[in-house]
Structures are given as C-alpha cells and as structure tokens.
Amino acid sequence: MAGSSANDAFVAFERVQKSYDGETLVVKDLNLTMPKGEFLTMLGPSGSGKTTCLMMLAGFETATHGEILLDGKPINNIPPHKRGIGMVFQNYALFPHMTVAENLSFPLEVRKVGKSEREEKVKRALDMVQMGKFGGRRPAQLSGGQQQRIALARALVFEPELVLMDEPLGALDKQLRETLQFEITRLAHDLGITTVYVTHDQTEALTMSDRVAVFDDGRIQQLASPDVLYEQPQNSFVAQFIGENNTMEGVVQEIKGDTCIVKLDGGEVIDAKPVNVTKVGERTRVSIRPERVEFNKDRLQPGAHTLKAEVLEFIYMGDIFRTRLRVAGNEDFVVKTRNAPDQVRLKPGQQIEIGWLPEDCRALDA
Amino acid sequence: MSDASLDAPVLSADGKPLKQSLNQALRKQKIRALILIAPLLVFVMVSFVAPIGSMLMRSVQNTAGVDYIPDLMPNVVASIKDWDPRSGETPPEEVYRGMAIDLAAAFENRSHTQLGRRFNYESPGFSSLFRSAGRPVSRWDLENDGPFKEKFLDLNDDWGNIEYWASIKANSGYYTTSYFLAAFDAERTSEGIRFKDPDQRIYQKLMLRTLGLSLLITFCTLALGYPVAWLLADLPVRTSNLLLILVLLPFWTSLLVRTSAWKILLQDQGVINNFWVWLGFAERLPLINNQTGVIIAMTHILLPFMILPLYSVMKTIPPSYLRAAKSLGASNWTAFWRVYFPQTTAGIGAGALLVFILAVGYFITPELVGGADGTFISNRIYFQFAVSGNWGLAAALGTLMLVVILVLYYIYDKLVGVDNVKLG
Ligand SMILES: Nc1ncnc2c1ncn2[C@@H]1O[C@H](COP(=O)(O)OP(=O)(O)O)[C@@H](O)[C@H]1O
Ligand SMILES: [Mg+2]
Numbered sequence: 082m083a084g085s086s087a088n089d090a091f092v093a094f095e096r097v098q099k100s101y102d103g104e105t106l107v108v109k110d111l112n113l114t115m116p117k118g119e120f121l122t123m124l125g126p127s128g129s130g131k132t133t134c135l136m137m138l139a140g141f142e143t144a145t146h147g148e149i150l151l152d153g154k155p156i157n158n159i160p161p162h163k164r165g166i167g168m169v170f171q172n173y174a175l176f177p178h179m180t181v182a183e184n185l186s187f188p189l190e191v192r193k194v195g196k197s198e199r200e201e202k203v204k205r206a207l208d209m210v211q212m213g214k215f216g217g218r219r220p221a222q223l224s225g226g227q228q229q230r231i232a233l234a235r236a237l238v239f240e241p242e243l244v245l246m247d248e249p250l251g252a253l254d255k256q257l258r259e260t261l262q263f264e265i266t267r268l269a270h271d272l273g274i275t276t277v278y279v280t281h282d283q284t285e286a287l288t289m290s291d292r293v294a295v296f297d298d299g300r301i302q303q304l305a306s307p308d309v310l311y312e313q314p315q316n317s318f319v320a321q322f323i324g325e326n327n328t329m330e331g332v333v334q335e336i337k338g339d340t341c342i343v344k345l346d347g348g349e350v351i352d353a354k355p356v357n358v359t360k361v362g363e364r365t366r367v368s369i370r371p372e373r374v375e376f377n378k379d380r381l382q383p384g385a386h387t388l389k390a391e392v393l394e395f396i397y398m399g400d401i402f403r404t405r406l407r408v409a410g411n412e413d414f415v416v417k418t419r420n421a422p423d424q425v426r427l428k429p430g431q432q433i434e435i436g437w438l439p440e441d442c443r444a445l446d447a
Numbered sequence: 448m449s450d451a452s453l454d455a456p457v458l459s460a461d462g463k464p465l466k467q468s469l470n471q472a473l474r475k476q477k478i479r480a481l482i483l484i485a486p487l488l489v490f491v492m493v494s495f496v497a498p499i500g501s502m503l504m505r506s507v508q509n510t511a512g513v514d515y516i517p518d519l520m521p522n523v524v525a526s527i528k529d530w531d532p533r534s535g536e537t538p539p540e541e542v543y544r545g546m547a548i549d550l551a552a553a554f555e556n557r558s559h560t561q562l563g564r565r566f567n568y569e570s571p572g573f574s575s576l577f578r579s580a581g582r583p584v585s586r587w588d589l590e591n592d593g594p595f596k597e598k599f600l601d602l603n604d605d606w607g608n609i610e611y612w613a614s615i616k617a618n619s620g621y622y623t624t625s626y627f628l629a630a631f632d633a634e635r636t637s638e639g640i641r642f643k644d645p646d647q648r649i650y651q652k653l654m655l656r657t658l659g660l661s662l663l664i665t666f667c668t669l670a671l672g673y674p675v676a677w678l679l680a681d682l683p684v685r686t687s688n689l690l691l692i693l694v695l696l697p698f699w700t701s702l703l704v705r706t707s708a709w710k711i712l713l714q715d716q717g718v719i720n721n722f723w724v725w726l727g728f729a730e731r732l733p734l735i736n737n738q739t740g741v742i743i744a745m746t747h748i749l750l751p752f753m754i755l756p757l758y759s760v761m762k763t764i765p766p767s768y769l770r771a772a773k774s775l776g777a778s779n780w781t782a783f784w785r786v787y788f789p790q791t792t793a794g795i796g797a798g799a800l801l802v803f804i805l806a807v808g809y810f811i812t813p814e815l816v817g818g819a820d821g822t823f824i825s826n827r828i829y830f831q832f833a834v835s836g837n838w839g840l841a842a843a844l845g846t847l848m849l850v851v852i853l854v855l856y857y858i859y860d861k862l863v864g865v866d867n868v869k870l871g
Contacts, residue, residue: 141770161773162782174771178789187785188775239776 090114090150091275092138092243097147099133107133109299111147115277117242120269122278124286125296126322131279134296135245138277140164151243162191167236167244167274171251173228175220181207181231182216188239206238207231209268226257233265237272244269247279262289283323287311295319311370316357317445320368327371327414330447333363340439342386343367347409351386352439357446364447371403371417373441376425376433387436390414392427402426408435503849506630506842509623511565512558517621519562520549524619532613533638542612543595547584554581568837569614569625569635576605610636626843650827650844654851657824660741661806665753667746668802669795672753676794679754680761694754702748706812709744710735713816736818744812749805753798760794796863804852824848 092115099108108130115121123131136142138149140161148155156164175184185203194202207213210230220228229249236244246265250258266289269276280286286293287307295302295310295318303315314320317328331345333355341355343365351367358365375381376390393412394405401417404427408414416435418424427433457465509516517524522545530538553559563577580602592598599606617635618625625635632648633640642648675694679687697705712718713734720731734740764787772782810825817823824844832841859865 139770139774141773160779161770162776162778164774165776166774168771168774170767170771172765172767174765174767176768176772176786176790187772187777191776191778191781235775245774 089116089153091117091119091152092277093148093150094134094138095148095150097134097137097144097149099130099137099142100145106145107299108137108144111299111301113294113301113304115275117275118273120266120276120278120289120291122280122286122290122293123296124280124283124293124322125302127281129296130299131281131296132247135247135277135279139166139168139245165239165241165243167239167241169229169232169236169244169246169249171248173220173225173232175228175232175235177220179219180216181212181218181220181223184220184231185216185235185238188235192239202238206234209237210234210264225253226261229253229261230264233268237268237274241274243275243277245277245279248281249278250285251280251282258285265289287323295322297322313356314368314443314445317366317368317447320443320445325371325415325417327369327374327408327411328366329409329411330364330366333358333361333365333444336361341444343444345409349386349388349409351388351442352437353442353444354440356443358444365444366447367442367444369437369442371415373437374416374435375437376416376427376435378434378436381436382438385436385439387434390433390435392429392431392433394429395427406433406435502838502842503846504842505838506626506840506846507622507624508839509618509621510839512561514558515621516562516565516619519553519558520545520615520619522546522548523615527612527616527619530612530616532609532616535609537596537607537609538612540594540596543599543606544589544593546599547587547595548589550577550580550584551587551589554585564836566611566614566618568629568840569618570611572605573611573614576603576611579603580606623839626839627847629840630843630847650824653822653824653827654847656738656820657807658851660738660745660821660823661803661809664742664745664749664806665799665803667742668750668753669799671746672750672757672798673791673795676754676757676761679758680764681766691758694751697748697751702811705748706744706815709740709747709812710816713740713743735816736821738817738821740816740818741813741821741823744816745806745809748812749802752801752805756797756801757791757794760791760797764790792863796859796865800856800859803855807848807852 092113094111094113097108097111098106100106111134113121123134125131133142137144138151140156140159144157149157151164151166175181176187179187182203185206186199189199189202203216204213207216210233212227212230212234215223215227215231220231223231232249236246249265250261253261262285265276265278268274278286278289287310290307292304292306293310294304297318303310303319305313305315310319311324314323320326321328329345329351331343331351333341334344334350335342336355336358339354341353341358342350343353344350353365353367378387381387388408390406390408392404393407396403396405400420402420402424404416404418405412406414406416459465459468461468511519523542524545526541526545527538530542550559553562559577559581560574563574566573566577580599583602587595587598596606605611613636617623628635628640630650632643632651634643679690679694682690710717714720715731715733715735717734719734723732734743768786768790769782772786773779777785807823808825809823810829813821813823814826814829817826825848828841828844828848831837831844856865
C-alpha cells in the first residue's frame with residue numbers, strides 16, 4: 082500500500098489481530114505500513130478498535146496474533162518504556178504532583194540526562210508550544226488547552242521518532258481545537274516526527290493528515306490521502322462516514338466502461354461510476370456529495386439522465402446555501418451551493434430537475 | 448478605581464451593607480441546620496462531652512470518695528500550712544490535734560478509710576495507718592486528752608514519719624498534681640519532685656511501648672494493605688466490589704470473637720504451632736501472651752482501616768498516569784515510585800492516622816493476647832480504674848494519652864498536612 086514496502090517502512094502492522102475476551106476480535110487482520118515522517122490518522126466511530134491499535138503499538142496491549150514492526154524490528158517483546166515512543170493522552174495524563182517543568186523533565190531524568198542539558202531541553206520544549214512562562218505551575222492551574230500543550234511538549238521533549246496521540250483534542254472546545262490542530266501538524270512536520278493520530282472527528286482527520294485510515298469493525302475500510310478519501314470513497318461506509326453525502330439505492334442496469342446506469346428502487350434511471358459493482362443486476366447504493374449536484378442543465382453532459390425534484394427547504398448559511406429536496410422519494414436529499422452573485426436561490430415548493438457528472442456519483446456496495 | 452471606593456463597604460440594593468444582608472439571608476439557613484443537628488448535639492454533650500470532661504477533671508481533683516480533702520480534714524489543712532517538712536522535725540502539736548479532731552469526725556461518717564485509701568496512693572501504709580487509728584481516736588476526749596502527738600505515736604510509730612506528713616501537706620488543697628506526677632513516674636519527697644528509679648517507671652515504659660507497637664502495627668497494615676488496595680482499585684468494578692466485601696467481612700464479627708479466634712490460632716497447642724511442628728520443627732513458637740501476638744492480631748483487625756482509605760484514593764487515579772510514565776521511559780518501578788506512589792500519599796496519611804489512633808487506644812486485644820509484656824497503657828488505665836479504684840490516676844493517664852495523641856496529630860499535620868488526607 083502507498084508504494085512503500087514492508088521492509089523500508091518505519092512502522093508496520095502485519096496481519097495483526099486482537100481479542101480481549103477470547104470470543105470476539107476487536108481488531109481483525111490489520112495491515113498497515115507507514116514511512117518515516119508520515120502523519121497518519123486513524124479515523125473511525127467509537128469502539129472500532131483505534132485505541133487498541135495504538136496501545137498495541139505503544140506496548141500496553143499485546144497483539145493476539147501477527148507482528149508489529151518498528152524500524153524493521155519486531156517489538157512484540159519490548160516493554161513499553163524501552164520503545165521510545167512519545168504518547169499524548171486524551172485526559173492529558175500530566176502528573177498532578179509535579180510542576181509543568183518537572184513533568185517535562187521526567188522523561189529526561191529517567192534517561193539520565195544531565196541537569197543543565199535537561200533544563201535547556203525543557204525550556205526549548207516549553208517555548209516550542211508557547212508555554213515558556215508556565216514552567217513553575219501545577220497542571221491543575223492550567224486550562225485544558227494549556228494542559229494539552231504541555232502534554233504535547235512532554236511527549237516531544239525526549240525527541241522520540243514516533244509519537245502517538247489518542248484523541249488529544251477531544252475534550253477541548255472547537256476554536257481551541259482548530260488552533261491546536263494546526264500547531265500539532267506544524268510541529269510534526271517541522272520536527273520530522275512520524276505521527277499516529279487517533280480521532281473520531283473527520284474534519285480533524287482530513288485537515289491534519291498525510292493519510293487517513295478509516296476504521297470500522299476492527300478493519301481498515303480505506304487508507305488514503307484526505308482528498309482521495311473524500312472524492313473517491315471505496316465503499317458505502319467510508320462515503321457515509323466522511324463528509325455529507327446523499328445516498329439512493331437501486332439495481333445496476335448497464336455497465337459501459339467508466340460509467341454505468343442504475344435503476345433506482347422508485348423506477349428512475351441515473352448515471353453513475355461503478356466502484357465496487359461488477360455485474361448487471363447487482364444491488365447498489367449510489368452516493369453523491371451535496372456540492373456536486375447540478376440543477377443547471379447547461380452544465381450537464383449531453384444525454385445525461387436527470388431527476389425531478391421538489392424544493393422542501395432553503396437554508397441560508399452565509400458562505401453557502403443548503404437546499405433540501407425531495408428526490409425519488411428521499412426527503413433528505415441535500416444540495417449545497419456557493420453563495421456567488423449569480424447563484425440561484427431556490428424557493429420551497431419549486432419544481433426543478435437535477436443531475437450530475439457520472440464520475441461524481443459513485444455506485445458502491447449496497 | 449480609587450482606594451476610598453475599595454475600602455468602602457459594598458452596599459446591597461436597599462442600601463444596607465452587603466455583608467449584613469448576606470448574613471441575614473443566611474441566618475435562617477443556619478438556624479434550620481442547627482435544629483437538624485440539635486438532637487445529636489444534645490446527645491453528644493450529655494452522654495459524651497460532659498462525662499469525659501468530668502472524668503478528666505478527676506485527674507486534678509483532690510478528693511476521697513466524693514468529698515474534697517480540705518473539707519474532710521479542715522483542721523489539719525489549716526494548721527499544717529506553717530510546718531516545713533525540710534525542717535527535719537515532726538509537725539507541731541497543733542497539727543496532731545487537728546488530725547485527732549478530723550479523724551474522729553471522719554470515723555463518725557465512716558469516711559476515715561476513704562481518707563486512708565486516698566493517701567495510700569501517695570505512700571503505701573496510709574491505709575492501715577488511718578484505718579487502725581479511727582476507732583481509738585474516736586474514744587479520745589478532744590478537749591482534755593492532749594498533747595496528742597504522744598498519743599498518736601503510742602498508736603503507731605509511723606505517725607512520727609516526716610514523709611507521711613509531707614505527703615499530707617502536699618495534698619491538702621482542693622486540687623492536686625500528684626496523679627499527674629504518678630502518671631509521669633515521678634514522686635514527691637521531702638526534698639522535692641523527682642523521677643522514680645528507672646526500674647519502677649512503669650507508665651513511661653507502657654506509654655513508649657503503646658506508641659511503639661502502634662507504630663509498628665501501622666507499618667504492618669500499610670505493607671500488607673497497600674498491594675491489596677491497589678489490586679482492588681485496578682480490577683473491574685464487579686470483581687472489586689466482591690473482594691471489598693471480603694475486606695469488610697471482619698467488621699460483621701465482634702472484635703472479641705476475632706481476638707478469641709487469634710487466641711486459638713496462636714496458642715502453644717494451636718493450629719499454627721501444630722503446623723509448625725508438623726513441618727518438622729522441634730520448638731513451638733511463643734506466639735501468644737507476648738508482643739508478637741498483639742502485633743499479629745491487631746494488624747489483622749485494623750487492616751480494613753488501612754485498605755479502605757487507600758482504595759478510595761487509588762480509585763481516583765486514572766491508569767493513564769502509569770501508562771504515560773512508562774511511555775516517557777520510566778521502568779515499572781520508577782513509574783510506580785515517582786508517579787503512582789506520590790499520588791497515594793493522601794490515602795496513606797489517612798489510613799496511617801486512622802490505624803495509629805485506633806491502635807493506641809486498643810484494649811481488648813492486648814488484654815487477651817498480650818500477656819505481661821504486650822499490654823498497652825489502656826490496660827493499665829482500666830486496671831487503675833476498675834481494680835485499684837484509683838480514678839484520679841486513671842484520669843491522669845487518660846488525659847496524658849489524649850495530650851500525646853493531640854501533639855502527635857499536630858506534628859503530623861505539620862509534616863503531612865491534614866488537608867491532604869482523604870478518607871473517602
Ligand atoms: N481493556 C479492555 N478490555 C476489554 N475490552 C476492551 C478493552 N479495551 C477496549 N475494549 C473493547 O474493544 C473495542 C474497541 O475499543 P477501542 O480500541 O477503545 O475503540 P476506539 O478507540 O476506536 O473507540 C470496544 O468494543 C471495547 O469495548
Ligand atoms: Mg478510543
């Protein structure tokens with residue numbers, strides 16, 4: 082995957098399985114390789130096994146089956162404290178009985194770094210996260226965002242090559258989250274650190290990562306860069322999970338190379354791009370992004386199929402307009418249009434016709 | 448903002464000072480709270496604080512039976528004031544005369560034996576001296592039979608012993624320090640106050656033993672309880688609740704029963720020793736009627752008081768701290784010692800305080816399994832109270848114990864900080 086073979090990969094999961102209770106597999110056959118310096122995000126709903134994967138990499142859980150390699154070497158038998166992996170936890174896990182500076186100094190002390198070098202590195206790490214003035218405070222005297230900055234500095238201060246972060250921003254408010262998202266990516270790239278980042282927030286995953294691994298049901302559903310993930314979801318789970326998405330179900334009527342014709346359950350016929358349908362008569366779920374729906378016939382290909390739609394609701398959202406339509410019996414069909422000077426503002430009750438470019442409508446598994 | 452406006456009291460909307468309005472608003476709440484706790488308050492005052500206060504007062508009250516010494520011996524007390532024991536001479540005739548009058552009156556009330564008992568606490572011998580003098584003195588003609596000094600000496604040579612008279616003089620007020628002196632193993636002689644010979648200092652020895660054994664027991668409960676509490680805090684709630692019941696199980700059995708059980712286990716022909724012999728050892732271990740027995744039994748009995756506060760503190764420490772420490776490169780031991788342990792000190796403080804204070808006051812267990820060298824100060828207090836009838840000394844020892852505990856608590860507060868102690 083992604084061109085890098087398992088040999089020169091920095092982190093590699095090979096056919097890893099994990100079960101806690103001996104009855105169900107929480108992680109089923111995980112294969113993943115990461116080159117050095119990559120920022121990879123594990124994205125998925127709660128309970129999909131992301132934390133478990135991270136904990137296996139960190140050494141706090143052992144894989145039931147399979148092998149995890151770090152820099153080419155199997156690490157199954159190396160205890161966590163010898164792996165040299167930095168970790169950032171969701172609840173920060175700053176030691177409450179130590180000051181901020183003592184917290185940062187801790188990983189250096191256990192590595193027997195000299196006092197002056199320690200102070201130097203702590204200072205540099207604090208400056209790096211713009212917390213230089215807070216060395217003498219206790220964690221309890223800091224806000225959530227400040228605590229997470231310190232936790233980040235602490236995970237980086239001993240210069241690990243690999244850093245794991247488990248929903249580090251989950252407890253923060255939106256604005257702070259956005260600032261820190263930016264800071265984390267900047268730091269990771271500046272320092273050239275390989276990062277595995279776990280989140281259930283898709284915006285976070287898309288904006289921060291080089292690649293995103295979408296988890297569901299203990300498997301990676303798709304591993305790709307954010308743009309590919311958004312524009313070319315490989316299955317309906319990914320299409321549903323990433324971004325907003327209109328779906329309709331039907332049967333494949335005809336496949337012609339890069340396009341196919343799908344007959345919806347209501348009898349209407351549409352153009353689509355076959356993604357994981359292979360033969361005529363197969364059931365499929367088609368997926369189309371709200372911003373790729375056209376209601377200006379001139380922009381469609383000649384001979385393109387269109388659908389009749391009734392406008393149910395028009396919501397003005399500032400930068401965009403969000404219009405809800407009834408299409409082929411589906412009352413939650415959403416169209417998003419940019420607020421441009423020449424943009425049409427539809428009115429509830431209006432009857433229109435909609436269509437799309439065949440490559441924007443993906444015929445996925447049902 | 449100017450300084451004046453900072454200093455001026457803040458006013459509420461109706462112009463009254465805000466503090467005053469707030470107090471008024473809170474007063475109703477306070478009264479209601481007071482009414483709610485009133486029954487308990489009255490109960491505690493009547494059945495606990497008042498009796499203990501009066502008990503503690505006995506440590507300084509100079510009484511025989513229910514009466515104060517100066518009321519029982521007004522004539523002796525009045526005349527002995529001018530006598531100086533250091534003169535080396537027996538008191539003047541006036542004092543003997545007073546003694547004759549007071550003894551005769553006491554004999555009428557049958558209280559002369561109580562007087563004897565009271566002074567017997569000071570020097571053994573008083574009891575028989577007073578008891579045997581009662582009847583003869585009551586027959587004397589107090590107006591004409593003088594001088595009484597010779598008559599007393601005829602009854603018993605001890606009436607000429609200056610130490611005895613010095614004792615009476617020293618304890619002629621309404622209040623006395625002699626019980627506290629005794630509690631400190633000190634005594635008053637005609638030359639002044641001094642400690643008793645080292646081999647007679649029983650209370651110092653008992654006090655040190657009580658504190659020492661209690662400390663040792665506290666350490667034992669900590670050493671045994673810490674891992675258990677940690678295990679309980681780490682397990683899933685369902686399992687830990689079950690195990691917690693096992694920890695609490697001993698509370699459902701009477702202390703007396705548990706101690707008796709230990710007696711059976713520890714005795715020479717008991718289960719443990721039989722097992723020991725079965726293992727092939729020739730000598731049976733002396734496990735009972737000594738300090739070993741007390742340490743074993745009390746460690747077991749007090750263990751829950753250590754485990755529970757530790758557990759409740761450990762429960763609040765998320766496992767991610769230890770993980771964070773290890774991910775930062777700390778070995779298991781370093782992670783425990785530098786990250787986990789410091790966060791449990793509040794629980795250790797609470798558990799240690801609880802166990803130590805309970806242990807210091809323990810009575811039944813040392814009494815039953817302690818033998819001669821395993822008894823605590825409380826056993827001695829009980830002895831003075833119930834067997835010797837020397838309530839004054841018992842009260843003085845009790846007061847002393849209370850003071851020692853308060854001083855230790857103060858030191859503890861300075862060292863650990865009681866605010867840091869978490870009981871649950
Ligand atoms: N220590 C554990 N013991 C037993 N089951 C666990 C444990 N940790 C997680 N699980 C289970 O494994 C599954 C995956 O959990 P997790 O890896 O935490 O998912 P995520 O981080 O994606 O939310 C969940 O069903 C969870 O209940
Ligand atoms: Mg998780």
